[in-house]
Amino acid sequence: MPTIFTGRVVAGPRDERAALLVFDPGAVVVEAGRVAWIGPREALPSTWAREAFARIDAPLVTAGLVDAHTHAAWVGSRHEEYVMKLRGEGYEAIAARGGGIAASMRAVEQASVESIADALAARLARMASLGVTTVEVKSGYGLRAALERRQLEAIARVSARADRPRVVATYLALHALPPEARGSDAARAAHVAAAIALVAELARAGLASFVDAYVDRNAFSVDEARPLGDAARAAGLGVRLHIGQFADVGGAELAAALGAASGDHLESTSRAGLDAMARANVAATLLPLASFVLGQAPPDVAAMRAAGLRLVVASDANPGTAPSESLPLAMAFAARLYGLSTAEVILGATRNAALALGLPDRGQLVVGAPADLVAWDLPHEEALLQPWGVSRARLVLRDGAPIHEASRVDA
Ligand code: NIG
Numbered sequence: 001m002p003t004i005f006t007g008r009v010v011a012g013p014r015d016e017r018a019a020l021l022v023f024d025p026g027a028v029v030v031e032a033g034r035v036a037w038i039g040p041r042e043a044l045p046s047t048w049a050r051e052a053f054a055r056i057d058a059p060l061v062t063a064g065l066v067d068a069h070t071h072a073a074w075v076g077s078r079h080e081e082y083v084m085k086l087r088g089e090g091y092e093a094i095a096a097r098g099g100g101i102a103a104s105m106r107a108v109e110q111a112s113v114e115s116i117a118d119a120l121a122a123r124l125a126r127m128a129s130l131g132v133t134t135v136e137v138k139s140g141y142g143l144r145a146a147l148e149r150r151q152l153e154a155i156a157r158v159s160a161r162a163d164r165p166r167v168v169a170t171y172l173a174l175h176a177l178p179p180e181a182r183g184s185d186a187a188r189a190a191h192v193a194a195a196i197a198l199v200a201e202l203a204r205a206g207l208a209s210f211v212d213a214y215v216d217r218n219a220f221s222v223d224e225a226r227p228l229g230d231a232a233r234a235a236g237l238g239v240r241l242h243i244g245q246f247a248d249v250g251g252a253e254l255a256a257a258l259g260a261a262s263g264d265h266l267e268s269t270s271r272a273g274l275d276a277m278a279r280a281n282v283a284a285t286l287l288p289l290a291s292f293v294l295g296q297a298p299p300d301v302a303a304m305r306a307a308g309l310r311l312v313v314a315s316d317a318n319p320g321t322a323p324s325e326s327l328p329l330a331m332a333f334a335a336r337l338y339g340l341s342t343a344e345v346i347l348g349a350t351r352n353a354a355l356a357l358g359l360p361d362r363g364q365l366v367v368g369a370p371a372d373l374v375a376w377d378l379p380h381e382e383a384l385l386q387p388w389g390v391s392r393a394r395l396v397l398r399d400g401a402p403i404h405e406a407s408r409v410d411a
């Protein structure tokens with residue numbers, strides 16, 4: 001039986017200038033998991049207006065949010081590092097002492113596939129409660145081949161669940177060096193080679209759709225990441241890269257050369273690099289929770305707009321630089337700290353995010369698209385920019401089925 005949603009409906013992009021298409025009052029008909037009709041309420045065909053159909057009135061209806069950059073398959077906690085950062089210690093200095101990503105690796109080493117999957121499933125349920133219907137999840141805390149596989153197997157288990165947001169899995173192949181790869185150039189080269197060798201096997205097993213690398217100072221070089229990107233392409237996988245978080249080492253140009261779906265972070269990226277990304281149609285993924293936690297200045301959003309880059313806003317959910325699970329909070333920071341407009345924030349967390357994950361039928365409400373939809377307890381899409389810190393999602397549908405329903409709270 002169809003369900004009819006009525007209220008202020010934000011359908012998606014209106015035009016190439018990144019304006020929003022809004023119907024107010026609008027209506028959306030969901031039937032058999034898809035959007036069967038959408039438009040102004042007064043234009044709702046009489047076949048749908050019959051009283052027998054379920055009807056949900058909500059102040060605001062949007063497409064489900066899409067979080068296009070997370071490390072959500074982590075286990076353990078790095079709260080002591082957060083306190084070190086509060087005292088002024090740098091992220092890279094903490095990592096150099098064996099903290100950071102290596103600390104999360106030790107937690108993965110102690111964990112089973114099952115316990116990683118349990119942590120991820122619980123996290124994804126909380127993300128769904130915030131209005132998120134699709135989540136990109138990276139490995140990258142295994143570092144060694146067997147442990148990377150363990151993380152990806154846990155991600156695969158959770159992605160089979162229809163009661164959680166849809167998962168897009170990314171093999172984060174080059175994230176940090178495990179202890180045994182730190183001693184010499186040869187050990188480092190062996191680590192990079194082993195990480196690259198795993199790509200084809202993971203692709204065959206269907207365990208990843210994308211490959212990622214952290215290309216930065218104190219991380220991996222363009223020369224190390226390029227053959228990884230080539231291996232990903234050869235295996236039929238997409239590429240996304242962490243670039244320019246601390247220094248510009250040429251990551252944007254590499255993302256362009258590899259035809260990456262997205263270049264992420266970008267706090268330190270040259271105009272020439274941004275232009276190269278735009279020419280190659282690489283999306284720019286902004287991670288304002290990470291730059292907030294690290295106390296960094298915002299990336300050059302004006303230059304990104306001038307270059308014509310498609311902007312994506314994501315949480316970067318991870319236990320170190322963005323210890324949060326909230327895409328809505330990242331959206332609030334993108335507006336307040338980065339100066340993104342309402343339309344840029346909403347498209348960055350819906351349509352542009354879906355495109356950057358290779359999901360052309362997601363992130364907008366159009367006839368025939370899968371019904372990933374949120375009914376919000378908010379009066380207007382501008383209210384989505386406020387840093388609520390709590391769920392304002394009344395009902396969240398994935399493929400037409402609820403993955404979150406708010407329990408009624410008496411006013
Ligand atoms: O996106 N910079 C590299 N990777 C992550 C942080 C991972 C971690 O510290 O656990 C990021 O910020």
Ligand code: FE
Pocket residue numbers: 069070071242316318
């Ligand atoms: Fe990240």
